[in-house]
Amino acid sequence: MSVGVLLVDDEPLIRAGLRAIVDSEDGLSVVGEATDGAEVPGLVARLRPDVVLMDVRMPAVDGIAATTHLMSTVDPPKVVVVTTFENDDYVYDALRAGASGFLLKRARPEEIVTAIRTVAAGESLLFPAAIRRLAAGHAPAGDGLASVNLTDREREVLRLMALGLSNVEIAGELYLGVQTVKTHVGNVLAKLGARDRTQAVIRAYDSGFVLPAG
Numbered sequence: 001m002s003v004g005v006l007l008v009d010d011e012p013l014i015r016a017g018l019r020a021i022v023d024s025e026d027g028l029s030v031v032g033e034a035t036d037g038a039e040v041p042g043l044v045a046r047l048r049p050d051v052v053l054m055d056v057r058m059p060a061v062d063g064i065a066a067t068t069h070l071m072s073t074v075d076p077p078k079v080v081v082v083t084t085f086e087n088d089d090y091v092y093d094a095l096r097a098g099a100s101g102f103l104l105k106r107a108r109p110e111e112i113v114t115a116i117r118t119v120a121a122g123e124s125l126l127f128p129a130a131i132r133r134l135a136a137g138h139a140p141a142g143d144g145l146a147s148v149n150l151t152d153r154e155r156e157v158l159r160l161m162a163l164g165l166s167n168v169e170i171a172g173e174l175y176l177g178v179q180t181v182k183t184h185v186g187n188v189l190a191k192l193g194a195r196d197r198t199q200a201v202i203r204a205y206d207s208g209f210v211l212p213a214g
Contacts, residue, residue, distance in 0.1 A: 003120045004031040006049035008040055008066070009082065010058045014105060018053060018082075021109045028116060037066030044070060044077060050120050052079045053112075054099070056090040064093045071098035071195075078119040095202050098195065101125020124197040148191055155209075157184040162201045162210040 005022050007015045007030055019030045031047045034040055037054075038061040044052070052070070056063040063081050070076040081094040081102040091102050100119045103112060115125055150158065153174075160170045167181045174181070185197070194200040204210040 003028050003051060003116060004047065004049040005029065005116060006032050006034065006040075006043060006047060006052045006077070008034040008037065008052060008058075008063070009055040010035050011055075014055070014082075018112070021112050022116070025113050028113065037061030037063055040066040041069055041073075044073075049077050051116050052077050053103070053116075054079050054081050054094070056081050056083050056094050062090065063099075064090060064097050067094050067097040067099050080115055080119055080125065092202075095198060096206070098199065100196055100198050122196075150188065150191055154184055154188050154191070157181065158188050158200065158204055159210055161185065161188070161197055162204045 005028060007018050007022075009015050009018070015033050019033070022028045022030050031049050032043050034043055036058045040052070040054075040061075043049075054063040054067060067079050067081070070079060076098070079094075079099040081091055081099045082105055083091050083102055084105050095102065101115065101124055103115050103125075107115075118125055156174060157170060160173055165173065167178050167185065170176070170185075171178045171181045176184075188194075189196070189200055192200050192203050194203055201210075
């Protein structure tokens with residue numbers, strides 16, 4: 001089944017470059033383009049893309065507001081924010097809003113393709129070092145997840161998720177089976193009300209549960 005991609009960027013050259021990359025790949029296709037976040041709701045409702053590549057900075061409605069709106073709809077597409085600078089606060093806010101990850105505009109074509117396929121498959125794009133840098137200016141003091149009923153093991157799993165470890169790596173770190181780790185990850189997401197790993201990790205940093213420098 002083909003993965004439909006909506007391109008959202010106010011720069012024609014960026015959209016043209018992304019279209020060339022996406023349309024050259026088997027199983028991927030660009031279903032539409034938008035020049036501003038204001039166009040996104042209508043296009044998503046009409047075209048039903050699987051993945052939206054969303055610029056964060058646009059003239060009228062930015063990528064944060066557009067992502068926030070999409071996440072409030074039924075069965076929203078996956079959103080990958082596209083940015084010039086990885087230390088842009090807009091990126092962190094877009095991840096908070098529900099984006100599954102981000103890409104730099106200078107990313108190689110194979111990185112863009114991998115990102116699209118990854119989020120379309122229901123997985124998250126995690127860049128722990130970049131997220132830690134972005135979180136540094138946002139993290140509060142204290143453990144804001146103290147009231148969430150996470151078990152000790154789930155807390156360990158969340159800390160390792162925040163470091164960017166895969167389920168296999170977490171299993172090796174904690175001497176657990178991979179299926180057991182998957183169960184713990186699922187429980188963590190459910191208890192935090194997070195739709196994917198990215199949202200769980202952002203919540204961990206936002207709450208002070210994990211410190212950016214940790």
